[in-house]
Amino acid sequence: MELKKLIAEQAAKIDEVMRQDIDELAVELDPLLIEILQYGLFSGGKRIRPFLTTSACRLCGCSDEGIYHLATAFEYLHAATLIHDDVIDKASERRGAASVVEHFGLAEAILAGDFLHAHAMRLVSRYGGPQALTVFCRATTAMVDGEYRQLRNTGNFTQSESDYFTVIKGKTALLIGAACEIGGLYGGGDEELCSGLQAFGINLGCAFQIIDDLLDYQGDADKTGKATGNDLAEGKMTLPVIYALERAADQDRQALLSIFADPQERGRSLVRIAELVEHYQGFSAAREKAEELIDQAVAALPLLDDPGARQERAVLKELCTYVLNRDK
Amino acid sequence: MELKKLIAEQAAKIDEVMRQDIDELAVELDPLLIEILQYGLFSGGKRIRPFLTTSACRLCGCSDEGIYHLATAFEYLHAATLIHDDVIDKASERRGAASVVEHFGLAEAILAGDFLHAHAMRLVSRYGGPQALTVFCRATTAMVDGEYRQLRNTGNFTQSESDYFTVIKGKTALLIGAACEIGGLYGGGDEELCSGLQAFGINLGCAFQIIDDLLDYQGDADKTGKATGNDLAEGKMTLPVIYALERAADQDRQALLSIFADPQERGRSLVRIAELVEHYQGFSAAREKAEELIDQAVAALPLLDDPGARQERAVLKELCTYVLNRDK
Numbered sequence: 001m002e003l004k005k006l007i008a009e010q011a012a013k014i015d016e017v018m019r020q021d022i023d024e025l026a027v028e029l030d031p032l033l034i035e036i037l038q039y040g041l042f043s044g045g046k047r048i049r050p051f052l053t054t055s056a057c058r059l060c061g062c063s064d065e066g067i068y069h070l071a072t073a074f075e076y077l078h079a080a081t082l083i084h085d086d087v088i089d090k091a092s093e094r095r096g097a098a099s100v101v102e103h104f105g106l107a108e109a110i111l112a113g114d115f116l117h118a119h120a121m122r123l124v125s126r127y128g129g130p131q132a133l134t135v136f137c138r139a140t141t142a143m144v145d146g147e148y149r150q151l152r153n154t155g156n157f158t159q160s161e162s163d164y165f166t167v168i169k170g171k172t173a174l175l176i177g178a179a180c181e182i183g184g185l186y187g188g189g190d191e192e193l194c195s196g197l198q199a200f201g202i203n204l205g206c207a208f209q210i211i212d213d214l215l216d217y218q219g220d221a222d223k224t225g226k227a228t229g230n231d232l233a234e235g236k237m238t239l240p241v242i243y244a245l246e247r248a249a250d251q252d253r254q255a256l257l258s259i260f261a262d263p264q265e266r267g268r269s270l271v272r273i274a275e276l277v278e279h280y281q282g283f284s285a286a287r288e289k290a291e292e293l294i295d296q297a298v299a300a301l302p303l304l305d306d307p308g309a310r311q312e313r314a315v316l317k318e319l320c321t322y323v324l325n326r327d328k
Numbered sequence: 329m330e331l332k333k334l335i336a337e338q339a340a341k342i343d344e345v346m347r348q349d350i351d352e353l354a355v356e357l358d359p360l361l362i363e364i365l366q367y368g369l370f371s372g373g374k375r376i377r378p379f380l381t382t383s384a385c386r387l388c389g390c391s392d393e394g395i396y397h398l399a400t401a402f403e404y405l406h407a408a409t410l411i412h413d414d415v416i417d418k419a420s421e422r423r424g425a426a427s428v429v430e431h432f433g434l435a436e437a438i439l440a441g442d443f444l445h446a447h448a449m450r451l452v453s454r455y456g457g458p459q460a461l462t463v464f465c466r467a468t469t470a471m472v473d474g475e476y477r478q479l480r481n482t483g484n485f486t487q488s489e490s491d492y493f494t495v496i497k498g499k500t501a502l503l504i505g506a507a508c509e510i511g512g513l514y515g516g517g518d519e520e521l522c523s524g525l526q527a528f529g530i531n532l533g534c535a536f537q538i539i540d541d542l543l544d545y546q547g548d549a550d551k552t553g554k555a556t557g558n559d560l561a562e563g564k565m566t567l568p569v570i571y572a573l574e575r576a577a578d579q580d581r582q583a584l585l586s587i588f589a590d591p592q593e594r595g596r597s598l599v600r601i602a603e604l605v606e607h608y609q610g611f612s613a614a615r616e617k618a619e620e621l622i623d624q625a626v627a628a629l630p631l632l633d634d635p636g637a638r639q640e641r642a643v644l645k646e647l648c649t650y651v652l653n654r655d656k
Contacts, residue, residue: 029469030476084442088435107416107479110438114412114445115472121449122465130453133461137450141357144443148358151435 003318010054011047014075017068018042025119036104036112040079044095049074049179052204052316056183056197059302059312067186070127073120074179077140080116083109124182132182139178146170155235157245157260164242165206173205189302196302200316203297208323210290213238214283215327217274223328229270235263239289241273244282252276294320331646338382339375342403345396346370353447364432364440368407372423377402377507380644384511384525387630387640395514398455401448402507405468408444411437452510460510467506474498483563485573485588492570493534501533517630524630528644531625536651538618541566542611543655545602551656557598563591567617569601572610580604622648 018041026034050071057067085091086099087109093099101109117140124136149167153159180201184194216231216238231238245253256276259269266273277283297320301313346369354362378399385395413419414427415437421427429437445468452464477495481487508529512522544559544566559566573581584604587597594601605611625648629641 029473030480032480033473033476080442084438088438107475110412110416111472111475111479113442114408115469117442117445118449118465118468118472121446122462122469125453125458125461125465130458130461133453133458134450137446137453140446141443141450144439144446145357145361147435147439148361151439152358152360 003315003322006315007046007048007051010051011045013068014047014050014072015042018072018075021069021072032104032108033112033115036100036108037116039103040083040100040112040116041075043097045075045078047075049078049176051319052176052179052201053183053186055312055316055319056180056189056201057187059197059304059309059316060184060187060189060193061304061306061309062187063308064186066127067183069123070132070182070186071179073123073127073136074175076116076120076123077136077175080113080120081143083116084113087113128182128186132185135178135181135185139175142170142174143172146172146174150236153237157237157241157257159237159242161239161242161246164237164239168206168209169202172209173202176205176208177201193302196300199300200297203293203300204320204323207290207293207297207320210239210286210293211323211326213240214286214290217277218283219327229267229273232260232270232273233263233267235266238286240277240282240286242282243285243289244277244280247280247282247285248276252280290324294324331643331650334643335374335376335379338379339373341396342375342378342400343370346400346403349397349400360432360436361440361443364428364436365444367431368411368428368440368444369403371425373403373406375403377406377504379647380504380507380529381511381514383640383644383647384508384517384529385515387525387632387637387644388512388515388517388521389632389634389637390515391636392514394455395511397451398460398510398514399507401451401455401464402503404444404448404451405464405503408441408448409471411444412441415441456510456514460513463506463509463513467503470498470502474500474502478564481565485565485569485585487565487570489567489570489574492565492567496534496537497530500537501530504533504536505529521630524628527628528625531621531628532648532651535618535621535625535648538567538614538621539651539654541568542614542618545605546611547655557595557601560588560594560598560601561591563594567614568605568610570610571613571617572605572608575608575610575613576604580608618652622652 022034022037022041025037050068053071053074054067057064082094083100086094087101087106091099092102099109100112104112121133121136125133128136146167146169149163150171153163153167177198178201181194181198184197189197213231217228217240219228221228232241241256245256248256256273259265259273298317301316302309303313304310350362350365350369353365378396381399381402382395385392410422411428414422415429415434419427420430427437428440432440449461449464453461456464474495474497477491478499481491481495505526506529509522509526512525517525541559545556545568547556549556560569569584573584576584584601587593587601626645629644630637631641632638
């Protein structure tokens with residue numbers, strides 16, 4: 001089956017499980033809270049994290065349908081993160097509609113995020129057990145830690161490649177690694193299998209973030225839904241810029257740093273910045289790094305001698321190609 | 329030992345365990361995050377929730393010191409709630425110092441709350457196991473639900489006693505019930521014992537909240553740290569007012585409701601409101617309700633034939649008296 005179709009089919013299944021779950025919650029919870037949960041959860045999204053969880057589970061030879069309940073926890077947590085992010089960024093829009101904070105208000109948004117947080121943990125504990133919960137909590141606290149490091153690094157334009165990877169691992173990749181690892185744990189995978197799945201997810205997550213960085217410069221704003229150069233405007237360093245600064249001649253390096261130092265100048269000089277990053281192969285080096293990480297992700301994927309597992313492995317490999325080639 | 333001294337001694341022990349825990353977290357977490365955790369956690373507070381957890385554990389005959397680690401989870405969750413509450417209320421002060429959101433900023437406050445949430449769950453899972461985590465998550469989601477009901481009820485001055493108890497159970501009492509129940513679970517208490525401890529905590533928590541309502545009118549602002557009539561100014565109904573409205577003659581009832589309908593009038597007419605509530609015995613009826621709940625709390629306390637358990641039971645009974653008589 002074509003990957004896009006498979007992703008859409010799995011997303012529909014995850015949505016169905018979440019809708020049933022919310023219907024059950026609606027019996028005892030406040031109707032406004034339920035309305036906000038539905039608004040925040042069913043506004044689109046490919047449900048990639050739960051896709052990875054269920055796929056990792058099948059790769060371990062397990063076809064138990066309970067995995068879908070466990071997988072939704074990653075979508076609940078993801079929704080919590082987006083809702084709180086929009087409060088932090090004072091973002092009025094999300095996926096072409098009003099954000100939760102814009103539509104329902106500050107208290108409602110913060111509390112809905114807190115609810116989703118706790119609900120996600122409850123599901124992981126219930127369907128995945130204590131070991132899965134430990135993995136999940138570790139990834140969640142690492143995510144906050146990554147956000148903090150990014151906050152502290154905002155406006156610091158002399159970050160190293162290693163600073164960058166510390167941030168994106170925490171912010172994005174460890175949770176994707178956890179989605180894969182927890183799928184493996186549920187599927188009965190042994191330690192080696194689960195740590196392979198985790199490594200797959202972490203590498204995939206890092207590559208995903210690097211492609212995001214590239215799209216910030218090279219993407220079509222109509223497709224990505226984000227303005228070009230948004231990261232830099234906000235003072236966030238991205239990998240192409242880090243690579244370009246590393247390679248630039250002294251004069252160009254100083255030129256870039258003095259542009260970066262002035263927030264207004266950053267906005268005005270986007271074309272000039274992109275030219276210099278291009279000149280010093282910042283974009284191609286970042287793409288090569290993403291490809292290298294995808295190779296490492298595929299290499300980490302467990303290889304089981306079972307037709308079902310082999311098929312699932314092929315799906316995850318195809319997902320890797322999809323991540324590398326995405327344009328939004 | 330005198331109760332106040334015992335509370336202070338136990339609070340010092342809880343603080344010590346939290347400081348060690350934060351020191352361990354500091355090895356791998358962002359220094360700014362650690363600074364905010366310390367700021368939010370060690371700004372005073374009697375640590376009553378952990379006190380209840382460790383006391384419930386001892387009442388079940390268990391003296392394992394690991395209970396202190398489990399008990400800190402309630403303080404971490406409590407701190408998360410206060411930090412997010414101050415964001416929601418745009419409160420610049422907390423316990424006489426700048427609130428976390430005021431001192432560190434919006435993103436920092438929301439993320440620190442999220443971290444503390446996840447960290448609390450991790451500790452409950454680690455030290456209390458899956459059953460404790462289920463209890464903890466249920467109480468956490470109920471807390472958010474209670475906040476939502478309160479949000480939706482704000483400005484609704486025709487709430488019934490039953491609406492009121494639904495809100496305070498969710499917002500306050502279920503979590504205090506969970507603190508006691510989880511202490512019992514850790515202490516090896518059977519189902520009957522744990523459900524007795526839970527009922528004790530829920531009744532105590534409700535009584536605690538009613539005393540809060542009374543202090544809102546009758547408290548000394550210098551001691552409580554809150555302005556008199558604050559709840560009503562914010563459009564929150566409290567039990568004395570609900571009771572007064574139930575008992576008032578039609579004319580006085582209408583007079584009160586028309587004052588309530590206008591936010592400015594509510595502020596101006598505080599003395600008149602208090603007079604009417606007093607006239608219809610709203611305050612004394614609320615105090616009687618709190619006393620009744622405390623009686624129910626004490627009646628729910630398990631009675632074990634063991635000197636240590638009996639002593640612990642006496643401590644919890646004394647705590648009940650303390651809650652009824654507190655003036656701040």
